[in-house]
Amino acid sequence: MTELLLIGIGTGNPDHITREGIAAIRAADLILIPRKGAGKSDLAGLRERIIAEATDTPPQIAYFDIPARRAEDGYLKGVDDWHDAIALRWQAAIEEYPAAARVALLIWGDPSLYDSSLRIAARLDPQPKVRVIPGITALQALTAAHGIPVNELGAPFLVTTGRRLRDEGWPPATDTASVMLDGECSFQALEMADYHIWWGAYVGMEEQILVAGPLDRVASRIIETRARARADHGWIMDIYLLKKRGN
Known part of the structure; x- marks a missing residue:
């Protein structure tokens, strides 16, 4: 392999x-597709669909x-x-195809925002x-679906995780926060009457x-x-935006 392509999808x-x-x-000569268990087979299927729609002659696909x-x-x-363990899986899959000079991974969202593909690639x-x-x-995708701007005029916003919101509370000096990777609905830890929320699952x-x-x-x-959707699909990806009321 001479080049690794991390493609935001x-x-x-x-x-x-x-x-x-x-x-x-x-x-790409080879595309790596992760498998996350039978309950999340839709995720591999979506990547396969994207590959099929992008090219008439799909490259080789290796699953890990x-x-x-x-x-x-x-x-x-x-x-x-x-x-470390994921990198070893990538390495093993790539070594099965020594002639593949250009290898790709299809990255959910964007490789730079709360995704670790760049750290794994290193x-x-x-x-x-x-x-x-x-x-x-x-x-x-969330702000587009709700038809809202992510920030107030001339104001900053914060992107954080559910774990930090739950453990540390509302971030100081912040009026707007986007919360990702939250499997526990951590907004319950806040004084809920003080906030407005825009939530979305399977956005886009x-x-x-x-x-x-x-x-x-x-x-x-x-x-x-959220609980019903996860039970129906076997997986869920969701995100939400919180703003302090009155802002």
């Missing part, structure tokens, strides 16, 4: 792929299983070890040339679900809707 809608992304898929993540030694150590040996093709992020996809309103009035609806 948006949030599962084939229309999110840029022309640069389509060209990169067509140029995502290893389990451990947390016995703390969150950050668990993630670091997990990335663990490969020997190091390939890495090229990033940007994609539509879940945050962009046919299955898209949207809920918005004062957090104290819609929180239970979001929790119930």
Whole structure:
């Protein structure tokens, strides 16, 4: 392998792929597709659909299983070890195709925002040339779906995780926060009457679900809707934007 292509594919809608992304898929000799278990087979299927729609002659595809993540030694150590294990899976899959000079991965959203493909790629040996093709992020898809700007006029906003919101509370000196990677509806830890929420699951996809309103009035609806959707699909990807009321 001489080049590794990390291709942002948006949030599962084939229309999110840029022309640069389509060209990169067509140029790849090999595409790696992760498997996350039978309950999440739709995710591999979506990548296969994107590849099929991007080219009449698909490149070779190699599948690899995502290893389990451990947390016995703390969150950050668990993630670091997990990335080591994933890099080994990439390496093993690539070595099965020694003639593949240009290898690609289709990255949900964008490789630069709450995605670790670049950190995993840095663990490969020997190091390939890495090229990033940007994609539509879940945050962009969320604000587009709700028809709202992400920030107030001339004001900053913060992108954070559910874990930090739950453990640290509302970030100081912040009026607007986008929360990603939240499997526990961590907004429940806030004084909910103080916030407005715009929530979305499967944003940009046919299955898209949207809920918005004062957090104290819609929180239970979001929790119930999220649980039902996860049970129906076997997986869920969701994101939300919070603003302090009155801002």
